[in-house]
Amino acid sequence: GENVEQHPSTLSVQEGDSAVIKCTYSDSASNYFPWYKQELGKGPQLIIDIRSNVGEKKDQRIAVTLNKTAKHFSLHITETQPEDSAVYFCAASRGRDTGGFKTIFGAGTRLFVKA
Amino acid sequence: GAVVSQHPSRVICKSGTSVKIECRSLDFQATTMFWYRQFPKQSLMLMATSNEGSKATYEQGVEKDKFLINHASLTLSTLTVTSAHPEDSSFYICSARGQGNGSGNTIYFGEGSWLTVV
Numbered sequence: 527g528e529n530v531e532q533h534p535s536t537l538s539v540q541e542g543d544s545a546v547i548k549c550t551y552s553d554s555a556s557n558y559f560p561w562y563k564q565e566l567g568k569g570p571q572l573i574i575d576i577r578s579n580v581g582e583k584k585d586q587r588i589a590v591t592l593n594k595t596a597k598h599f600s601l602h603i604t605e606t607q608p609e610d611s612a613v614y615f616c617a618a619s620r621g622r623d624t625g626g627f628k629t630i631f632g633a634g635t636r637l638f639v640k641a
Numbered sequence: 642g643a644v645v646s647q648h649p650s651r652v653i654c655k656s657g658t659s660v661k662i663e664c665r666s667l668d669f670q671a672t673t674m675f676w677y678r679q680f681p682k683q684s685l686m687l688m689a690t691s692n693e694g695s696k697a698t699y700e701q702g703v704e705k706d707k708f709l710i711n712h713a714s715l716t717l718s719t720l721t722v723t724s725a726h727p728e729d730s731s732f733y734i735c736s737a738r739g740q741g742n743g744s745g746n747t748i749y750f751g752e753g754s755w756l757t758v759v
Contacts (some may be wrong), residue, residue: 567755569750570685572748575747630682632684
C-alpha cells in the first residue's frame with residue numbers, strides 16, 4: 527500500500543544551524559503535503575503545508591520544497607532555536623477528486639537543538 | 642489556524658470501567674474526524690476514521706466494540722474506551738478535516754488525551 531518514508535528519525539543540530547527533514551511518498555495521486563510539529567505531551571500542530579501546484583513555500587524560518595517528479599518533499603528550518611526541539615511529522619494526502627481523502631504520515635523525526 | 646479541542650486532557654480510570662474522550666472542532670465544520678493512538682516515542686497510529694452521521698471505519702487490528710466512536714454532529718466526535726485495561730493506557734489524539742474554503746485536505750489535531758488505567 528501507499529506509504530511515506532521520513533528521514534532522519536533523529537536529528538541533532540547546534541542552535542543557529544539549519545535542519546532539513548526529508549520525506550518520500552509513494553502515492554502519485556497525493557497533492558497536499560502538510561508538516562506537523564509535536565511537542566512532548568501535546569497534539570501535533572500544523573506548521574506549514576504545500577500543495578502540488580507549487581514547488582516551494584516559505585514562512586519565516588520554515589520552508590518546504592516539493593519535487594513531484596521524484597515524489598520528495600522536505601522541511602527546512604533555518605537559524606534553529608532550542609524551542610524548535612520537537613518531533614516533526616510529514617504527511618501526504620490526496621484530494622477529494624482523486625479517489626477520496628487519504629492522509630498518510632511519516633514515522634516522525636525527533637529534532638534536538640542544542641544551545 | 643483552525644482549532645480542535647479535545648477533552649479531557651488527562652484521565653485516570655479503574656480497570657473495567659469505560660471512559661469517554663471528546664473531540665470538538667471549534668471554528669469549522671468537520672465532516673471527517675480521525676482518532677489516533679500514540680505510544681511513547683512512536684508515530685501516530687490511526688485507529689479509525691469517522692464521518693458525520695455514519696459508522697466509523699476502523700483500521701485493521703482495532704476492536705470496534707472496545708473503542709466506540711460516535712460522530713453525531715459536524716463539530717463533535719467521541720471515543721469511548723470500554724472495559725478499560727491497563728494496556729489501554731496511552732495518548733489518544735483526534736484530528737478533524739475541514740470542508741470548503743479550500744481547506745478540504747487540511748487536518749487539524751486536538752491537544753491529545755492521556756489515559757491511564759489503573
